[in-house]
Amino acid sequence: MIPSQFYQRYGSEENCIEFLYSIYKDSVRVCSHCKCEILKWYAERAHWRCTCCKKKITLKSISFMRDSKVSFRQWTEVIFLLLETKKTLSIAEIHRLTGMKRYGTVFYMVHKIRVELGRLNKKEFLDKSSILPIDKKMKVEPVNLPEYLNIRYGKEVNHTLDKIYLIVPYNWKLNSSLEQLQKICCVGYRYKKVLKNSLSTFRGRQFERRKLEQKWSSNLSGNLIREIEGIYHNISPLHFQKVLDEYCFKYNYRHSRKGKFLSFFYLISGKG
Numbered sequence: 001m002i003p004s005q006f007y008q009r010y011g012s013e014e015n016c017i018e019f020l021y022s023i024y025k026d027s028v029r030v031c032s033h034c035k036c037e038i039l040k041w042y043a044e045r046a047h048w049r050c051t052c053c054k055k056k057i058t059l060k061s062i063s064f065m066r067d068s069k070v071s072f073r074q075w076t077e078v079i080f081l082l083l084e085t086k087k088t089l090s091i092a093e094i095h096r097l098t099g100m101k102r103y104g105t106v107f108y109m110v111h112k113i114r115v116e117l118g119r120l121n122k123k124e125f126l127d128k129s130s131i132l133p134i135d136k137k138m139k140v141e142p143v144n145l146p147e148y149l150n151i152r153y154g155k156e157v158n159h160t161l162d163k164i165y166l167i168v169p170y171n172w173k174l175n176s177s178l179e180q181l182q183k184i185c186c187v188g189y190r191y192k193k194v195l196k197n198s199l200s201t202f203r204g205r206q207f208e209r210r211k212l213e214q215k216w217s218s219n220l221s222g223n224l225i226r227e228i229e230g231i232y233h234n235i236s237p238l239h240f241q242k243v244l245d246e247y248c249f250k251y252n253y254r255h256s257r258k259g260k261f262l263s264f265f266y267l268i269s270g271k272g
């Protein structure tokens with residue numbers, strides 16, 4: 001999808017609500033309070049109302065966009081800019097393009113989306129695992145990267161394209177990460193929720209060492225390094241897994257006919 005098509009289809013709040021309703025409607029079947037099955041949808045307010053107990057279920061509360069005051073149009077735009085552009089954009093660039101007021105809000109949104117991408121990546125059918133060496137010669141300081149990444153990979157039945165899931169090594173900067181985490185939690189860090197993912201990678205397991213095909217392996221790590229270097233000066237170990245999650249999702253859906261933006265939503269709805 002090119003930007004003009006995107007802004008034509010998803011340029012208004014109404015269109016975005018209609019689109020997101022189509023994605024999430026099947027996940028709201030009964031009232032969470034009284035289990036009543038008759039729920040009425042109010043498009044202009046983006047919520048359902050239970051016809052029995054009148055409980056309100058908002059579209060935002062059942063999605064990964066919960067706990068934010070940002071409009072659906074802005075969420076949709078940030079997802080589009082993050083996933084569908086040919087060249088990966090930095091959070092600062094997305095902030096500039098959306099014209100949103102606060103950088104912190106965009107930062108939080110991007111990280112929430114990456115957490116969601118990580119959840120989707122984990123669901124992929126990947127039956128092989130190995131380690132992906134990071135070519136030291138390609139490393140340009142000050143970007144700090146581990147010596148290697150854990151990788152799970154495989155092909156779906158009847159699919160010719162490989163899919164990957166890159167995982168930060170268990171012990172990479174573990175001590176400094178935990179220290180940083182402790183500090184952050186002490187000062188009342190605003191975006192604690194997006195750190196959940198970083199914590200789980202610390203508990204990751206060791207991977208067997210199958211040998212990767214040399215050319216594929218060096219292309220993969222080369223592309224990753226180039227992409228990272230174009231954007232980051234330094235990557236916090238607390239956020240590195242989320243950066244990888246974005247990279248893997250884009251890699252896995254690189255030739256998707258639907259495009260990455262729609263693939264993302266179809267996967268969320270379980271229709272992917």
Ligand SMILES: [Zn+2]
Pocket residue numbers: 031032033034035036050051052053054055
């Ligand atoms: Zn009810």
